[in-house]
Amino acid sequence: MNDQAKTSQAGFTLVEILLAITIFVLIIGSIYASLFAGVNALSAGQESMEIYQTARAGMNRILKDLRKALSPASFPYEEEEEMLDQLEANFYGGYMEEDDEDLQLVFKGSSTQFECAIRQDTSDEDGPSMDVRQIRYRMGEDEENTVVKEIFRSILIARLEDTLRRRHEKQHGPESYFAPNASSGYFEDPIVQTVCDGVEKIEFAYYNGFEWQTSWDSEQIVINDFSQDLEDDLLQDEDEEKVGLPQLVRVTMTLKNGIVMEAATDVPGSDLNVLGQIAQESDFGSSFRNSLNRLDRLRMRASDRGYSRSSGRRNRFY
Numbered sequence: 001m002n003d004q005a006k007t008s009q010a011g012f013t014l015v016e017i018l019l020a021i022t023i024f025v026l027i028i029g030s031i032y033a034s035l036f037a038g039v040n041a042l043s044a045g046q047e048s049m050e051i052y053q054t055a056r057a058g059m060n061r062i063l064k065d066l067r068k069a070l071s072p073a074s075f076p077y078e079e080e081e082e083m084l085d086q087l088e089a090n091f092y093g094g095y096m097e098e099d100d101e102d103l104q105l106v107f108k109g110s111s112t113q114f115e116c117a118i119r120q121d122t123s124d125e126d127g128p129s130m131d132v133r134q135i136r137y138r139m140g141e142d143e144e145n146t147v148v149k150e151i152f153r154s155i156l157i158a159r160l161e162d163t164l165r166r167r168h169e170k171q172h173g174p175e176s177y178f179a180p181n182a183s184s185g186y187f188e189d190p191i192v193q194t195v196c197d198g199v200e201k202i203e204f205a206y207y208n209g210f211e212w213q214t215s216w217d218s219e220q221i222v223i224n225d226f227s228q229d230l231e232d233d234l235l236q237d238e239d240e241e242k243v244g245l246p247q248l249v250r251v252t253m254t255l256k257n258g259i260v261m262e263a264a265t266d267v268p269g270s271d272l273n274v275l276g277q278i279a280q281e282s283d284f285g286s287s288f289r290n291s292l293n294r295l296d297r298l299r300m301r302a303s304d305r306g307y308s309r310s311s312g313r314r315n316r317f318y
Helices: 002-008 014-067 081-091 155-172 268-275 284-304
Strands: 114-121 130-139 146-154 186-197 199-207 221-223 240-242 248-255 260-266
Touching (some): 014 130, 014 146, 014 186, 014 248, 014 260, 130 155, 130 199, 146 155
Antiparallel strands (some): 130 146, 146 186, 199 248, 248 260
């Protein structure tokens, strides 16, 4: 009778219970670790994909604006010669020392940023429905790992103010002369737009038809292709031209997740580079015809000299 009671009251020992708990904890821990690793991998994959998709959209936006870059030859801005002659006579050349480069459309770039002028729809703003604005792409300063687009100047406003200044001088004589406003057209608060984030570095390169360069200045003066073999003392004004827009621009992004994205686009406005020296009036057709005549003259001169195309271009800086 006592043996039966002892048998019916027998249970798990403390060691058995501890062993069972240990095995249970190990199983649950391994399952949790597997789930945690899977969730982390999924989260990292989603984050990496979001960074890639955002960067891809940003890249497309940059390339789109590059294709919209306006050539300096498409929208020239020159001094009024008659008024300049009058001002020069009264101010002993002081006025002539100032130029209108600040009012020209320009394309300037380095390995880390570039700026250009584009046509922008402003129908959602007060005033005209279209504007020509100077923009810049670069890495953000306030936010880390971001690429930003800055819209910092209205070329049309700057030219309008300068036109009004000139008109006033022409109506009231040279004694009414006052210096151009250096800050004309610049926005007091530039518009800064985030293009994409998750970018550690962005780089730009520019193709001139012969090689890739890490910098560009559309105002740079070079010897044109048909006068490469002329001696410097034989060069004439028509042998020199501004480089205008690059033919191609390459954009390279290094993302935070280690992915490197690279794309290049042509710059259609560069087709107007040939008009850079003769597009002085607003009539595009007249400018185009003059450019064709100029090219014919240069080709005839080149043919007379037995010209052969060189492998590069000679630069001339002033």
